[in-house]
Amino acid sequence: MYQYDSYDQAMVDxxxxxxxxQTRRRLEGKLTEAQFTPMRLKNxxxxxxxxxxxxxxxxxxxxNSRQMHALADIADKYDRGYGHFTTRQNIQYNWIKLEEAPDLLADLAKVEMHAIQTSGNCIRNISSDHFAGAAADELVDPRPYAELLRQWSSFHPEFNALPRKFKIAVIASDTDRAAMRLHDIGIQIVKNDAGELGTAFYVGGxxxxxxxxxxxxxxFVPLDQLVSYSEACLRVYNRYGRRDNKYKARIKILVHELGAEEYTRQVEEEFAHLLDQGIEPPIAELERIRTCFADPAFGDGARSVDRSDPDFALWVDxxxxxxxxxxxxSAVISLKPVGGIPGDASAAQMHLMAELAKEYSFDELRVMHTQNIVLPHVKIADLHALWTRLDADGLGAPNLDTIEDIIACPGLDYCSLANARSIPVAQKISERFAANGKTEALGELKLKISGCINACGHHHAGHIGILGVxxxxxxxxxxxxxGSEAEDCSLGKITGPGFSEDGIVDAVETAADVYLRERAKGERFLDTYRRIGIEPFKEALYG
Amino acid sequence: MAEIIRFRDDEPVDHPAVTVDSFLDQSNANAVRVEPGDDARELIPHIGQLQLVEVNFPAFGDGRGYSSARILREAGYDGELRAVGDVLVDHVAYMRRCGFDAFEPDAALNPDDLQTALDRWPEIYQSAADARQPIWSKRHGAA
Known part of the structure; x- marks a missing residue:
């Protein structure tokens, strides 16, 4: 993975x-809350x-494990012993004191971490495929390109007061595990007919x-023009994105109102101009970053497991x-125990995951946008030992991509924007399906819950989505x-009138039952829905 | 109105700037004020005669002026580029990087805070409208 050099370290320090x-000036009253707000948000x-x-x-x-240990220590020292992994592949702490925040950031900087641009109207943390560098289907590891853009976008002077927040995702497989097309810019590393690597740009999701x-x-944008093209996309947005209404200020509205063709024309014009400005790092910089992401020393070993323990076999499957x-x-550690808070991990669990990463996964972990943790490189021969230790500490839930693997935003339990609670709904649904035993039969079923229309819980992209109002x-x-966030990207449709908190749990089961009744062989919930349409579901729900 | 902070040695223009529209109409002025909605590129054919371009920031959260500044510098404008309006000390370093060399903030900036802010960043990650050398350039041995 990427390692800071003295320059990177100087930047975070x-x-x-x-x-x-800034915090001192705020606490001394030299900055008003209105002036301080965008500064703290940028952090x-x-x-x-x-x-x-x-x-x-x-x-x-x-x-890496050292960073995960540090996140656990921060949870103990500055929070209440928990951290919350988010749909942006980040971690949030919910109980921070302003006067302690600078010390927390200093602790992060010691392990090459930061909170730079994790909120505010600027280019946010760049997300990627959680199986990057491990996936069997990837063209290349997408992370070096994300790192190049991380550095370009950090403290970018021109784009520090954008109309609205700006999110970029980078992937390198045809299978999209990062909801690439639902980002402000989605970048896919591709190969052209000449066999050269380049990037496809999707803008306005x-x-x-x-x-x-x-x-x-x-x-196709050649690799040695990646920064210039990104800069052109951003400059057109910074100049012409709407600023009269914060709900229409994202780039998707600009692209929609101008039309993709006209937006593209303006970007191309700006791009042609920027190519002469000398803003592109040399390809040697990309190569330097790539060396940090070289494969670990994989060894040979067993290619199957002893399936005599059914619980273990289920987890492996x-x-x-x-x-x-x-x-x-790649082994997924589910942060979705039945009845738990999706994405939450205790300090002790974070320490354990860090230890296991060191022992079994070449010192690496990944945060998934589905709020789970991945150990990307686990030897098949080590799986039983790994699972035994996870299971002993409540981290062995065998529910990846099932209806129990729910994405949920913090909702009204924490968030000042929320209209409704998300966490209790997630808890009740996972308890319901664990109790009725339908999880296995339902197979892949992505359920996502947001507590308001800002959609942090990605409800539009759920096979089943729930929106709290x-x-x-x-x-x-x-x-x-x-809905689907994957390469078959689609947006969910509202079935009809809403439900109470208990009613929505029943409604999810009703929809699941329609699928179980109607499905053809090999169909997932989403496939059946796409084949039969919304009517049979509506009938069962409201008929 | 606070005083003007300048990072250049020439004599300041001593008359008021005109709007972009009236500049484009009469065109004998040498000082113009760019509002957030103006297209700075319209000035490019005339940059030879301009000695002062004011870029207004009616609210610090409206960042269009950063692009206007860079566009003018990229076009070769070398007269005074002055940020006016809601200019806060925490934004001055970014503004310098986008090519501003004068500031006329609505509220006076504390000189110590200003100096601290300007000296803050020993390194930068990206190339912009200033002459500073980005980290990637230092890494790869360019002088």
Missing amino acids: TRVEEFRD GLYLQLHAYMLRVAVPYGTL GMGRTPMIAPCIRD RNTVRHKHDAYV DRKGIENYQLLLG
Whole structure:
């Protein structure tokens, strides 16, 4: 994985000192809250319902064990012993004191981490495929390109007051595990007919209150023009993105209102101009970064497991994913125990995951946007030992991509924007399906819950989505069907009138039962929905 | 109105700047004020006669002026480029990088805080409108 050199370290250290100074001026009353707000937001510090929340960047979701141990220590020292892994592959702490935030950032900087641009109207932490560098189907490891863009976008002087936040994802497989087309910019590493690597740019996707799937605006940008093309996309947005209405300020609205063709024309014009400005790092810089992501020393070994323990066999079937090396798999540690809070991990669990990464996964972990943790490179021969230790500490839930593997935003339990609670709904649904035993039969079924239309819980992209709204002071839940964040990207449709908190749990089961009744052989929930349409579901729900 | 902070030695222009529209109409002025909605590129054919371009920041959160500044510098404008309006000390370093060399903030900047902010960043990650050498360039041996 990437390792800081003295320059990178100087950047994060400087940021800690800058934020310490800004915090001091705020506490001394020299900065008003209105002036301080965008400064603290650029450092991931939000004022939530009960306390400050700090969001720590995990660039492209990659961590080593030392960093995971540090995150656990921070949970103990500054929070209440927990961290919350998010749909942005980041981690959030919910109980932070403003006066301690600079010290927390200093602790992060010691392990090459930061909270730079994890919120605010700027280019956010860049996300990627959680199986990057391990996936059997990838063209190349996408993370060096994400790292190049991380450095380009950090403290970018021109783009520090964008119309709205800006999220970039980079992938390098045709299988999209990063919801690439639901980002402001989605980048896919591709090969052209001449066999050269380059990047396809998708611009103007997003969720929120106006979900849109990004159109491809250019199918091949050479690698030595990646920064210039990104800069052109951003400059057109910075100049012409709407600033009159914060709900129409994301780039998806600009691309939609101009039309993809006109937006592309403007970008190309800006790009042609920027190519002469000398802003592109040399390809040697990309090569330098790539050396940090060289494969670990994979060895040969067993290619199958002893399946005599059915619990272990189930976990292997559900939570391990094919690796590019036949003697290895990527193993997913589910942070979705039945009845638990999706994405939460205790300090002790984080320490354990760090130890296991060191022992079994070449010192690497990944945060998934589905709020789980991956050990990317586990020897098949080590799986039983790994599972035994995970299971002993409540981390062995065998439910990857099942209906129990729910994405949920923090909701009204923590968030000042939320209209409804998300966590209790997630808890009740996972308890319901664990009890009725239908999880296995349902197979892959991605359920995503947001507590307001800002859609942090990705409800538009769930095979089943749930949106919490406030209806005359009472929490009400709308049901959506048919979304997908993957390469078959689609947006869910609302079934009809919303449900109460208990009603939505019944409604999810009803929809699941329609699938079980109607499915053809080999169909997932999403496939059946796409074949039969929404009507049979509506009939069962409201008929 | 606070005083003007300048990072250049020539004599300041002593008359008010005109709007972009009126500049393009009459075109004998040498000082113009760019509002966030103006297209700075319209000035490019005339940059030879301009000695002062003010870029207004009515609110610090509206960052269009950063692009306007860079566009003018990229086009070769070398007269005074002055950020006016809601200019806060924490944004001055970014503005310098985008090519601003004068500041006329609505609220006076504390000189110590300003110096601290300007000296803050020993390194930068990306190339912009200033002459500073980005980290990638230092890494690969360019002088």
